[in-house]
Amino acid sequence: MDDVDIRFFLAFLAPTLGFLVWFVKRLIDDEREERRRKKQQDSLVRALFAEIDFNTRDMERFLKRSPSEADLLKRFREDRALIPHITDARHTEIYRTRISEVHNIADGALHQTVNFYGLLEKIRVQIEGVQQASYLTLSPESRVKVIALIIESASDAAACGQELLGSLAHDHRALGLERFRFDDSRSLAELSAQRIALEGKIDALKRGRQPS
CATH class of the missing domain: 1.20.5 (Single alpha-helices involved in coiled-coils or other helix-helix interfaces)
Structure with missing residues (x-):
């Protein structure tokens, strides 16, 4: 009778232990996967923060160094062949190559991120317009308006970038994100x-x- 009880107990214990081993392994695997996912997310946030910081700083410098509309108008009237030298130095590599992962960041920051890079693309198109031969056919006043639109877009991008950087730093405080000075x-x-x-x-x- 005792042998029967032991065999019955072992028959019951074996699948139970098997399930426990499987369950513990599953927990370990899930925890490992979560750490890997978190590491990738942190890496993305750091890289994206640095790229947004660079582009925002570029907009800030552009705004700081931009002449007034009155000065622009004066120079355009003095030199009808003058084409302002505006470079498109934006960096979008991180956003462009890892766009499929951007949804992993906070929802609010996600919306701001899409808007920020959309503004950078808008500025790129506006700058290309200044490089066109047709730009020289415009009146000095109209040419000033074109530059003013670029400055306005840069101002919007700078404000959006500043807010976005603040959101990322707040949402990911553990990463200690800070702007480059x-x-x-x-x-x-x-x-x-x-x-x-x-x-x-x-x-x-x-x-x-x-x-x-």
């Missing part, structure tokens, strides 16, 4: 000296020495 007041000589110093530290670290 570039001191425009530093001279080229100072920047060059800083670059050389950094390269020296990197070289020292590569050689296994402690940089001074």
Whole structure:
């Protein structure tokens, strides 16, 4: 009778243990997958934050250095062949290549992100219009209006970018996201000296020495 009870117990225990092993393994696999997914999401947010920061800073510099409409009109009247030099230096590689993953960020930031890159594309098209030969056929007043539209779009993009960066930093506080600070007041000589110093530290670290 005892042998029968033991066999019955083992017959019951074996599938139970099998289920527990499967269940624990499933939990471990799910946790590993969640960590992998979270790591990928954090990587995307960091990269996207840096790209948006660059583009926003570019818009801010453009707005800071843009002449007034009165100055533009004066220059256009003085030189009918003048074409303003406006470069399209936007960076969209992260957004363009990982757009299928953008939905993983917070919903509010997702809407702002799409709007931000849409504004950058709008600016690109507007800049291309200035490069067309037909631009020179416009009156000085009309040419000023075209540039004013670009400045307005850049202002919208800068404001959107600033708000978006704030949203990303808030929604992903654990990542410690901060905007890059570039001191425009530093001279080229100072920047060059800083670059050389950094390269020296990197070289020292590569050689296994402690940089001074």
